[in-house]
Amino acid sequence: MAATTTRTPIGNEHIDEFLDDVHGLKSDGTYQTRHSDLKNFYGWMQDNGHDDVTELSARDIRKYLIWNDRQGYAPATIQSRYMSVTMLFKELSGIYDVIDEDDNPMENLDYMSVSGLMEGTKKTDDDPDNVVFVTPEEVNMMCEDAPNPQHRNQLILRILFQTGVRVQECRDMKLEHVDRDERSIQIHSQKTDDWRTVWWQPGKVDTLMAMWVDHLRDTHSPAAESDHLFLTNRSEKLGKSRIQEMVRDTAKRAGIQSVLYTDPAGKDHHRITPHAFRHGHCVNAVRNDIDIAFVREHVGHESIETTKRYLQFKEEEIRDAYHRFDTA
Structure with a gap:
């Protein structure tokens, strides 16, 4: 009622x-x-x-x-x-x-x-933000064990890490929004209803993108009717849950997946997910001295405070460097 x-x-x-x-x-x-x-x-x-x-x-x-x-x-x-x-x-x-x-x-x-x-049984103290992220080495390991269609799935894994897009943004990518000369993709965020541009790095994505777009994508039955970058043999658009499942299962195949915890409903929450790729992109960008404001714009954070939490990983690198520093 x-x-x-x-x-x-x-x-x-x-x-x-x-x-x-x-x-x-x-x-x-x-x-x-x-x-x-x-x-x-x-x-x-x-x-x-x-x-x-x-x-x-x-x-x-x-x-x-x-x-x-x-x-x-x-x-x-x-x-x-x-x-x-x-x-x-x-x-x-x-x-x-x-x-x-x-x-x-x-x-x-x-x-x-x-x-x-x-x-009413116990109290707890607050602790630092726990950012679960994948490393470049883990991405490489997963690409080696990507399931079929291997080129498509390798491309998804590389794009998730190199651009930091959300999984639904990856799902919604369209061919017309991909500029291979500029190595860029126009992204529309349902979250903010804004458009932004993301870029990938020269090398592996170039090769995978060319093989997928120029050859392998057209072997899928719905290709002629679909304007989406990623599709399946049965659907003009790859589903969000399919991407999530592929990422989780590929990490397991690579031997690097783990369960963070099991909730009261009995559902396992895994360490490596598409969002861990997004975190990994941000951590890697900060560690490579990309300005925090640029990272924010690239991944589409509304607040700079959300992006600033990744600065802790740059501080860790500085700390470790000084700990290794040999002085008198």
Whole structure:
């Protein structure tokens, strides 16, 4: 039964859209609970300098839950807010498709580290952001073990790492947006509704792109009707879940995949995903002295603060260099 309570906007586009759907589909009680929980959540966001809900990380959600505990809220209240935020991000990464599943902070949140806050059994301290990323060496290993169609999948792996695009942006790439002379691709972000240009480096992508576009792509049945760069023998467009599955399985074939944790629903969360390629691109760019503002523009972060977290890896390199420095 739809809610009859008057809708009251919170002031955030994505949260209000979610609450509008709850109002239309759920009861008054459910709407009032979700509205109260997410009003609290958005208030915390504003107080802590977060303007864009789609840019929040698992660390941010953890901080929010810890803040609730430190404010003295009861475990049942914290659990309700956890569930409301979980449902919000489920829709943002699902039917709304404004973030990728691998960008969903609730999927990346270590549930066991915060479960005590909702059960009244333990407390937890905050810790640094945990960025899970692939290295250039791991990308090379995965390309060696890429499944068929091998050239297509190798090209996907290289593009994910060299451009740092989101998995849905890779899925949506079209032939007309690829400029092989400039080694660039025009990317439309559903997340921001903006266009940006990404570039790949000379070498391996050039060879793979030429082989795929000029020869192998046309051997797939839907090629003549499809304007997408990546397709299958049955579909004019390669699905997002197919890319995610290919990345996870290829890492396993290469012997470098692992399970980070298993959530309460029994779902395994793996270390190497398309989003780990995006992290890897950013880490590699910073380590190679690309200006942080350029990295932000290239990967399409709305906030420079999101990009700045990768600076920790440059600082690690500086630290290690000084530790190796032989002085008197």
